[in-house]
Amino acid sequence: MARVSGGSEAIVRIGVLALQGDVREHLAAFRRAGAEALPVRTAEELRSVDALALPGGESTTMSRLIRVFGLEAPLRRRLAAGMPTFSTCAGTILLSREILDGTPDQLALGVLDLRTRRNGYGRQLESFELDLELPIAEAGSFRAVFIRAPVIEGCGPTVEVLATHQGRPVAVRQGAHLSFTFHPEMTGDLRLHRLFLATAAGERVGGRSLPPAETLLPTEDSAA
Ligand code: GLN
Numbered sequence: 759m760a761r762v763s764g765g766s767e768a769i770v771r772i773g774v775l776a777l778q779g780d781v782r783e784h785l786a787a788f789r790r791a792g793a794e795a796l797p798v799r800t801a802e803e804l805r806s807v808d809a810l811a812l813p814g815g816e817s818t819t820m821s822r823l824i825r826v827f828g829l830e831a832p833l834r835r836r837l838a839a840g841m842p843t844f845s846t847c848a849g850t851i852l853l854s855r856e857i858l859d860g861t862p863d864q865l866a867l868g869v870l871d872l873r874t875r876r877n878g879y880g881r882q883l884e885s886f887e888l889d890l891e892l893p894i895a896e897a898g899s900f901r902a903v904f905i906r907a908p909v910i911e912g913c914g915p916t917v918e919v920l921a922t923h924q925g926r927p928v929a930v931r932q933g934a935h936l937s938f939t940f941h942p943e944m945t946g947d948l949r950l951h952r953l954f955l956a957t958a959a960g961e962r963v964g965g966r967s968l969p970p971a972e973t974l975l976p977t978e979d980s981a982a
Contacts, residue, residue: 770958772844773798773807777823779815779848783943784951791951801832809842809934809958812849814905814941817876820852821865830865837869842934844954850937851876851908858911870932871914878909890921890940892929897949902928902940910939934958 774784776797788795788811798804812820824830837843837853845853851860855868858875879886885905892900902923910927913919920929928939934957942950 770794770809770955771796771807772809772811772955772958773804774811774813775820775824775849777827777829778819779813780846780941780943781813783941784811784813784844784846787943787948787951788955791948791955793951793955799827799829801829804829804832804836809844809954810836811954812843812845812852813943814847814849817848817851817857818861818864820848821861821863824852824865834867837867840934842954842958843869843937844951845870845935845937846941846943847905847907847939850874850910850939853935853937855914856912870930870935870937871917872910872930872937873912875909875911877906878911879904879907888923890923890928892921892950894920894931894953897953900942900949901945901947902938902942903944904928904940907939 770793772788772793772795774781774795774797776799781797785795785797798807798810824833843853851857851874852865853867853869854872854874855866855870856873857864857866858873860876887901887903890900890902892898913927913930916932918931919927920931922928930937936954936957
């Protein structure tokens with residue numbers, strides 16, 4: 759089992775929500791960054807991980823599949839218990855408190871205090887790339903690929919904006935949650951995945967250390 763380098767002895771198992779979207783790219787990126795990474799499709803698999811990545815793809819389809827696979831309640835329980843998340847694009851939409859231009863039945867898991875508009879760049883800008891200044895950890899300039907990306911139109915006071923494009927947040931951190939409207943898994947640049955591993959390992963990134971893993975793993979019985 760991989761240990762995260764950089765001083766922490768914590769063993770980190772990263773789950774990647776594997777219902778739809780660019781799952782393989784995230785699994786590969788976390789493994790290359792030194793973590794144990796496994797796909798999550800069941801409540802049992804979800805229980806076995808320390809942290810969860812929610813990939814890009816299609817948030818409406820993922821919402822439907824989360825329900826079909828019986829994952830909504832287990833996911834809500836783990837999130838309520840403080841499980842760290844790493845989310846990109848559709849994953850960020852799923853975790854938002856409020857979704858604009860979504861479908862009426864799509865899940866807004868509400869972990870991130872964000873108001874997020876799906877496909878907010880419109881048809882003209884379905885896909886684009888740019889170099890972002892990301893002044894966190896070892897990031898510096900970061901090549902960001904946007905694909906039918908959402909626009910974060912509002913964020914609450916506990917959300918730290920890490921980078922903006924056209925005056926809107928495109929990278930945010932809220933406690934142990936790292937979220938992007940672009941696709942860091944597509945460029946082979948592992949710095950953001952590494953930053954999340956450090957976060958999930960309880961290192962003091964952003965001035966916060968995480969509760970021990972046991973408290974992140976509620977049993978079926980104890981959970982509400
Ligand atoms: N437009 C997609 C959605 O609404 C997100 C696109 C992406 O994840 N690349 O879910």
